[in-house]
Amino acid sequence: MRNMKKLLGMTAALFAAFAIAGGMKASATEYSLNVNEEKEFSIIGSDENVIEFKAPKNGAFHIEVVLTDTVKNGKSENYDNISLTTKMSYNYKTMWNLGNINRDAGWVKSPEFCLPAGSTVSLNVKGNFNDCTFKYKVKVVNDGDKYFEKEDNGSAKKATSIKVKKTYSGVINDNEDVDWFVFKAPKAGKYKFSAVNTEDHHGWTSFTGYKSKNKADGNYVGIYNETGWKKIKTVSLKKGQKYYIKVARGYNNNATYKLKVKKVK
Numbered sequence: 001m002r003n004m005k006k007l008l009g010m011t012a013a014l015f016a017a018f019a020i021a022g023g024m025k026a027s028a029t030e031y032s033l034n035v036n037e038e039k040e041f042s043i044i045g046s047d048e049n050v051i052e053f054k055a056p057k058n059g060a061f062h063i064e065v066v067l068t069d070t071v072k073n074g075k076s077e078n079y080d081n082i083s084l085t086t087k088m089s090y091n092y093k094t095m096w097n098l099g100n101i102n103r104d105a106g107w108v109k110s111p112e113f114c115l116p117a118g119s120t121v122s123l124n125v126k127g128n129f130n131d132c133t134f135k136y137k138v139k140v141v142n143d144g145d146k147y148f149e150k151e152d153n154g155s156a157k158k159a160t161s162i163k164v165k166k167t168y169s170g171v172i173n174d175n176e177d178v179d180w181f182v183f184k185a186p187k188a189g190k191y192k193f194s195a196v197n198t199e200d201h202h203g204w205t206s207f208t209g210y211k212s213k214n215k216a217d218g219n220y221v222g223i224y225n226e227t228g229w230k231k232i233k234t235v236s237l238k239k240g241q242k243y244y245i246k247v248a249r250g251y252n253n254n255a256t257y258k259l260k261v262k263k264v265k
Contacts, residue, residue, distance in 0.1 A: 027047050027048070028047070028048040028049070028050050028124075029043075029047070029048070029049050029050065030049075030050045030051075030052065031049060031050070031051045031052070032051070032052050032053065033051050033052070033053045033123075033138060033139075033140055034053065034054075034140075035053060035054065035055075035056045035061060035140050035141075035142050036139075036140065036141060036142055037139065037140065038137055038138070038139035039137065039138060039139070040068075040135065040136070040137050041125070041135075041136055041137070041138065042133055042134060042135045042136070043084075043125060043126070043127050043133070043134045043136075044127070044132075044133050044134075045127055045129065045130040045131065045132060046126060046127055046128065046129075046130055047126070047127065048124055048125065048126045049124070049125045049126075050122055050123075050124055051122070051123040051124075051125065051138060052120055052121065052122050052123075053120075053121055053123075053140050054118050054119065054120060054121070055090075055113075055115040055116060055117055055118060055119045055120075055121055056117065056142040056144060057117040057118070058117070058142075058144045058146075058148055059114070059142055059143055059144025059145055059148045059169070060112040060113060060114040060142075060143045060144070060148070060169075060171045060256075061112065061113060061114075061140055061141060061142050061143060062109055062110045062111065062112050062113070062140075062141055062143060063086075063088060063096070063109075063110040063123060063138065063139070063140055063141075064107050064108065064109050064110070064138070064139045064140075064141060065084070065086055065101060065107070065108050065125070065136060065137070065138050066101075066105075066106060066107045066108065066136060066137050067083070067084050067101050067102060067103050067105065067134060067135075067136045068103070068135050068136055068137060069103070069134075069135040070082045070103060070129075070132050070133070070134055070135070071132065071133040071135070072129075072131055072132045072133075073131070077132070078102075078103050078104075080102060081128075081129070082102065082103075082127075082128065082129045082132055082134075083099065083100045083101055083102045083127075083128055084101040084102075084125055084126065084127060084128070084134055084136060085098065085099040085100070085101070085125070085126050085128065086098050086099075086101065086108075086123060086124065086125050087123070087124045088110065088113075088121065088122070088123050088124075089121070089122045089123075089124070090113075090115055090119065090120075090121050090122075091119070095113060095121075095173065095174070096110045096111065096113075098110070101136075111253070111254030112143050112171050112254060112256055113171060113173050113254070114148070114149060114151055114170065114171040114173065115151055115173070116151045116152050117150075117151070123138065125138075145167075145168075145169045147162075147166045147167060147168045147169065148168065148169050148170065149168065149169070149170035149171070149179050149181070153179050153180050153181070154177065154178055154179070154180065155180060156180050156182070156210065156213035156214070156244050156246075157213065158180065159180035159181055159182035159244060160179070160180065160181050160182070161181075161182055161183075161184070162181050162182070162183050162245075162259065162260075162261060163183070163186075163261075164186070164191070164261055164262060164263055165260075165262070166260065167258050167259070167260045168181065168258065168259045168260065169198075169256070169257070169258050169259075170247060170256070170257055170258075170259065171254065171255070171256050171257075172205060172247065172248065172249045172253070172254070172255040172256075172257075173253065173254060174249070174253045174254070175249045175253060177248075177249065178246060178247065178248045178249075179246070179247040179248075180244060180245070180246055180247075181244065181245045181247070181259060182242055182243070182244050182245075183242065183243050183244075183245075183261050184240060184241070184242050185237035185238065185239055185240060185241050185242075185243070186239070187239050187263075188237065188238050188239045189236070189237065189263050189264075189265055190234060190235070190236050190237075190263070190264050190265035191234070191235055191236075191237055191243070191261055191262065191263055191264065192231060192233075192234045192261065192262045192263075192264045193209065193231070193232040193233050193234075193235075193243070193245060193259070193260075193261050194229050194230060194231050194232060194259070194260055194261075194262070195207045195221075195223055195229070195230060195232055195245075195247075195257055195258065195259045195260075196223065196228060196229045196230065196257065196258050197223045197224060197225040197226075197227065197255070197256075197257055198225070198256045198257055198258055199225040199252060199255055199256055199257075200225070201225070201252065202224075202225060202251070202252075203224070203225055203250065203251035203252035203255060204222045204223055204224040204225070204250040204251045205222070205223055205247060205248070205249065205250045205251070205255045205257055206220040206221070206222050206223075206247070206248045206249075206250045207220060207221045207222075207223060207232045207245060207246070207247055207257075207259075208220040208221070208232075208245070208246045208248075209232055209233040209235065209243065209244070209245060210243070210244035210245070210246060211243065211244075212242075212244070213244065216246075217233060217235070217243075218233075220248075221233075222250050223250075223257075232245065234264065245259060247259070
């Protein structure tokens with residue numbers, strides 16, 4: 001019995017040393033959040049909060065995070081080295097990763113993302129200071145235009161349908177994302193396809209016309225931000241004939257854009 005107690009004591013000591021050395025994984029707590037809802041959370045030390053939400057039915061979304069208070073030994077403390085880190089994941093893929101959110105930063109905003117409606121997205125939030133309680137707020141904002149790409153439209157087969165006199169918006173999430181659109185001519189005539197890069201930072205995005213699902217109609221058109229609307233193609237179509245537009249990353253991840261088609265003759 002004495003040997004058993006000695007063994008248990010040694011095991012407990014080793015376990016404590018392992019924990020102090022950082023060998024143990026910080027505990028994680030799971031929460032849920034609705035789109036267009038703002039909620040307050042708290043976290044202690046280097047523990048982790050996992051906040052899950054569903055991608056909106058229409059349009060894109062972005063996340064906003066603000067660190068409102070940091071409490072140490074019962075007092076509100078504010079040091080530059082006390083901060084939060086955030087990581088947004090979808091389908092086991094990291095979409096947005098940001099560290100060093102401190103109290104002086106105010107609301108920190110992620111880029112826009114467009115994901116399949118109803119898909120589960122996770123936001124992991126961690127503190128970086130063991131003896132500190134972090135208080136923060138999170139909100140998920142639906143950036144939803146009435147006419148928006150419908151994910152998953154990553155192939156011509158799943159292309160989002162577009163119509164004349166409507167302006168459609170979309171987001172290129174990263175360098176692996178592509179968006180496809182398809183137009184079916186309601187009557188015979190000439191149709192002009194145009195697009196605009198709506199990024200708020202320097203960059204460009206490529207737009208390519210396709211005569212069929214597999215046949216590109218010439219080279220892509222690269223459109224920079226701040227250059228306004230640009231023509232992609234003007235084509236003659238028969239009634240019921242389809243024409244495709246493929247949008248891909250040109251310069252930046254999280255590229256935003258608008259697309260429209262107009263009958264010109």
